[in-house]
Amino acid sequence: xxxxxxxxxxxxxxxxxxxxxxxxxxxxxxxxxxxxxxxxxxxxxxxxxxxxxxxxxxxxxxxx
Numbered sequence: 001x002x003x004x005x006x007x008x009x010x011x012x013x014x015x016x017x018x019x020x021x022x023x024x025x026x027x028x029x030x031x032x033x034x035x036x037x038x039x040x041x042x043x044x045x046x047x048x049x050x051x052x053x054x055x056x057x058x059x060x061x062x063x064x
Contacts, residue, residue, distance in 0.1 A: 057063040 054063070
């Protein structure tokens with residue numbers, strides 16, 4: 001009898017964990033996509049600024 005109740009308890013615990021983690025799937029994807037978009041925008045901005053600074057350095061003759 002004790003083994004049967006423990007098995008039931010473990011199955012209910014397993015279902016609870018599966019339910020909790022299934023709730024995390026949706027928002028987790030959105031957060032990942034937001035970080036990727038923010039990172040991509042930062043890289044694009046950084047590269048555009050770096051290009052501007054490289055052109056200015058070449059014009060002033062400060063690039064070796």
